[in-house]
Structures are given as C-alpha cells and as structure tokens.
Amino acid sequence: MYLKLVATLLIASSTIFSATAKAECSSELSMPKSNICVEIQWNYGPYLNQYNEAIVTLNALQSDQEIKAQKISIFPWMVMPNHQHGSRPVLIQKLGDHEYKVEKIYFMGGMMGYWLIKVQNLNSDNTLFEEVSYRVNF
Numbered sequence: 001m002y003l004k005l006v007a008t009l010l011i012a013s014s015t016i017f018s019a020t021a022k023a024e025c026s027s028e029l030s031m032p033k034s035n036i037c038v039e040i041q042w043n044y045g046p047y048l049n050q051y052n053e054a055i056v057t058l059n060a061l062q063s064d065q066e067i068k069a070q071k072i073s074i075f076p077w078m079v080m081p082n083h084q085h086g087s088r089p090v091l092i093q094k095l096g097d098h099e100y101k102v103e104k105i106y107f108m109g110g111m112m113g114y115w116l117i118k119v120q121n122l123n124s125d126n127t128l129f130e131e132v133s134y135r136v137n138f
C-alpha cells in the first residue's frame with residue numbers, strides 16, 4: 001500500500017516536471033521539429049554599435065527525446081520597414097555538444113527597425129530545416 005502510493009507520487013511529479021519544462025520555452029525560442037529550446041545568455045551586451053558576446057545553449061524541448069541538431073547557424077538579423085539585412089560576420093566557437101560561444105555580434109544603431117538573433121538548424125546540404133528568431137531588446 002505504501003509502495004503503491006510512492007510510485008503514484010513519482011509518476012505525478014515527473015508529469016508535472018515535463019509539463020513545466022515545455023511551458024518554460026517561449027515560442028520564439030522553441031524549434032519543435034528539432035526538439036530544441038534555445039537558451040541565450042549574454043556574456044557582454046546586448047549593446048548597439050559594439051561587439052557583443054553570448055553563449056547559446058540548445059536544450060531538449062522534450063527531455064526524454066534526442067535533440068536533432070545538424071548544422072547550427074547563429075547570426076544577427078535586422079528587420080526594417082521595407083527590407084531585412086544581416087550584420088558583420090560573427091565568430092562561433094563550439095564549447096560542447098550543444099553549446100556555442102558567439103563573439104563579434106554587432107548591432108548597428110540609428111535605423112528604423114529591430115534586431116533579432118536568428119538560430120537556424122540546417123540540413124547537411126545547407127537548406128533550412130528549422131529556425132527561430134529571438135527579438136533583442138536594448
């Protein structure tokens with residue numbers, strides 16, 4: 001009787017845990033096809049007209065399933081009223097299996113529009129598998 005109660009509690013708490021984990025990943029940071037939740041931590045910035053640095057970590061959206069990360073591309077992207085454009089090239093260093101240090105992230109200021117960080121998961125032939133656009137607030 002006691003054991004049965006413990007088992008029930010364990011199942012209940014693991015269900016709550018996975019539901020919470022999913023809810024914590026905002027839609028602008030989740031790639032459901034890839035089972036990825038992107039986490040961006042700024043080491044420096046974000047500031048306009050300066051080189052910024054961030055650590056980008058890919059976590060499993062569903063913790064009991066594998067991350068489908070193929071080729072990961074990370075870059076700043078600006079959306080303006082009539083067109084969109086990138087910035088200077090970034091430097092990406094792989095720190096771990098699903099962890100990247102991104103240096104030289106440059107956001108030009110003085111323009112009408114807003115900056116995004118785009119994280120793309122590419123197929124082996126460089127076509128787009130899935131992407132997220134994270135809005136940068138200064």
Ligand SMILES: [Cu+2]
Nearest residue numbers: 078080111113
């Ligand atoms: Cu612009």
